[in-house]
Amino acid sequence: MKIGIFDSGVGGLTVLKAIRERYKNVDIVYLGDTARVPYGIRSKDTVIRYSLECANFLKEKGIDLLVVACNTASAYALERLKTEMNFPVFGVIEPGVREALRRTKNKRIGIIGTSATVKSGVYQELLKKEGAYVLSKACPLFVPLVEEGLIGGDITRKVIEHYLKDFKGKIDTLILGCTHYPLLKKEIENFLKDVEVIDSSEAISKSLSGYVKDEGNSTLELFFTDFSQNLDFLVNLILGKTLDIKLAEGVFAI
Amino acid sequence: MKIGIFDSGVGGLTVLKAIRERYKNVDIVYLGDTARVPYGIRSKDTVIRYSLECANFLKEKGIDLLVVACNTASAYALERLKTEMNFPVFGVIEPGVREALRRTKNKRIGIIGTSATVKSGVYQELLKKEGAYVLSKACPLFVPLVEEGLIGGDITRKVIEHYLKDFKGKIDTLILGCTHYPLLKKEIENFLKDVEVIDSSEAISKSLSGYVKDEGNSTLELFFTDFSQNLDFLVNLILGKTLDIKLAEGVFAI
Numbered sequence: 271m272k273i274g275i276f277d278s279g280v281g282g283l284t285v286l287k288a289i290r291e292r293y294k295n296v297d298i299v300y301l302g303d304t305a306r307v308p309y310g311i312r313s314k315d316t317v318i319r320y321s322l323e324c325a326n327f328l329k330e331k332g333i334d335l336l337v338v339a340c341n342t343a344s345a346y347a348l349e350r351l352k353t354e355m356n357f358p359v360f361g362v363i364e365p366g367v368r369e370a371l372r373r374t375k376n377k378r379i380g381i382i383g384t385s386a387t388v389k390s391g392v393y394q395e396l397l398k399k400e401g402a403y404v405l406s407k408a409c410p411l412f413v414p415l416v417e418e419g420l421i422g423g424d425i426t427r428k429v430i431e432h433y434l435k436d437f438k439g440k441i442d443t444l445i446l447g448c449t450h451y452p453l454l455k456k457e458i459e460n461f462l463k464d465v466e467v468i469d470s471s472e473a474i475s476k477s478l479s480g481y482v483k484d485e486g487n488s489t490l491e492l493f494f495t496d497f498s499q500n501l502d503f504l505v506n507l508i509l510g511k512t513l514d515i516k517l518a519e520g521v522f523a524i
Numbered sequence: 525m526k527i528g529i530f531d532s533g534v535g536g537l538t539v540l541k542a543i544r545e546r547y548k549n550v551d552i553v554y555l556g557d558t559a560r561v562p563y564g565i566r567s568k569d570t571v572i573r574y575s576l577e578c579a580n581f582l583k584e585k586g587i588d589l590l591v592v593a594c595n596t597a598s599a600y601a602l603e604r605l606k607t608e609m610n611f612p613v614f615g616v617i618e619p620g621v622r623e624a625l626r627r628t629k630n631k632r633i634g635i636i637g638t639s640a641t642v643k644s645g646v647y648q649e650l651l652k653k654e655g656a657y658v659l660s661k662a663c664p665l666f667v668p669l670v671e672e673g674l675i676g677g678d679i680t681r682k683v684i685e686h687y688l689k690d691f692k693g694k695i696d697t698l699i700l701g702c703t704h705y706p707l708l709k710k711e712i713e714n715f716l717k718d719v720e721v722i723d724s725s726e727a728i729s730k731s732l733s734g735y736v737k738d739e740g741n742s743t744l745e746l747f748f749t750d751f752s753q754n755l756d757f758l759v760n761l762i763l764g765k766t767l768d769i770k771l772a773e774g775v776f777a778i
């Protein structure tokens with residue numbers, strides 16, 4: 271079985287890592303759209319167009335199942351992808367929401383993500399439908415912090431305080447609604463104290479269990495649309511090792 | 525006379541502002557590639573491809589002269605643009621360098637910019653050719669800080685300290701090698717003390733004087749490749765007013 275995963279850039283490698291840890295034998299093809307990252311500041315139409323191009327690239331690689339690792343793409347493009355692709359398509363939002371609802375005790379849940387993800391209202395809607403009280407906040411500096419490798423230290427703590435101070439004491443569960451954020455999980459837990467922090471990458475890999483047959487040759491192919499400046503550093507930061515990277519060509523009109 | 529200006533996003537509006545202040549009558553067409561911003565993290569090949577598309581878009585608008593407001597595009601694509609366009613093309617790097625050399629007393633000059641700009645070595649090479657001692661530093665968090673509207677305050681000061689602490693006492697002149705950075709100029713001056721801070725946007729508008737005839741109808745057209753999430757806010761932050769914005773279509777393959 272071949273699983274396709276795409277993300278706006280490198281953040282989705284946290285999802286890849288969680289999926290590989292759970293399914294050792296499947297073949298995986300990953301596409302990071304580093305030529306156009308970040309999606310989180312772009313308009314809905316543009317996110318949909320980019321997402322379709324990514325999905326079509328992976329479709330040509332013969333995947334059996336697609337995971338949209340990017341929260342922004344999941345928020346804006348999931349329905350369209352489900353309609354247009356001839357294989358199952360999964361986003362990261364629903365699994366994160368289900369996991370949060372399982373873990374919360376008082377149904378007071380926070381959600382953080384990019385501007386686009388938070389503005390889409392998709393998380394908030396799903397949570398409110400289940401009777402949760404929801405606090406949300408866009409945290410645009412978290413992605414550049416992680417991409418700088420600043421996953422701890424004084425600046426990171428100040429930025430976390432800046433965004434999350436209004437959450438303190440008001441929620442018992444927080445969803446990390448962006449694939450970059452798991453790298454800040456420890457510092458976020460330290461700041462918020464006694465809050466369950468939900469990592470979507472774990473949630474999505476768990477939720478695939480009914481659909482994935484763990485059969486294959488354990489291959490892993492990594493494609494990116496641009497050899498961006500710090501690509502090797504970031505792949506190493508997230509996966510803990512350097513891997514062969516290929517330039518994705520063909521489907522993209524860029 | 526019609527001047528074309530392009531930038532990876534909104535930062536180049538600082539250049540537009542400086543040009544308009546100096547030349548009241550010329551017609552100006554601005555293009556911000558907000559669908560693919562930021563250029564500063566991308567590879568050389570990708571920056572060149574994107575820059576050619578932007579220049580061709582403005583060429584179709586009938587411009588007489590092109591200003592590449594983006595430092596990253598100036599660093600990687602200027603020569604190629606000069607070869608391929610049939611009108612004069614100016615980048616922001618040379619004017620900034622000349623202004624710095626005019627203002628420095630001890631020829632100890634600092635240059636800050638995006639990862640791509642600093643890595644290109646273009647600033648360093650031009651300065652060293654003139655016998656300057658050069659310190660350089662990539663400051664990837666400055667752009668997202670500005671785009672968040674965080675142009676002052678505790679986090680901004682911490683980030684400035686993080687990047688510029690090694691410059692203290694070692695230079696007498698600093699070039700802001702990115703069009704977003706003029707918005708941080710005051711805080712940078714406060715931190716470095718007694719350092720001449722060179723704003724490329726002023727330098728480029730000054731350096732055009734031999735080429736611009738200040739004639740025209742004072743029109744201003746703003747095009748962007750995406751109505752990105754905080755576009756209106758940023759246009760207002762930089763230009764001090766809200767203006768009509770048009771979506772750029774046609775030339776782009778995205």
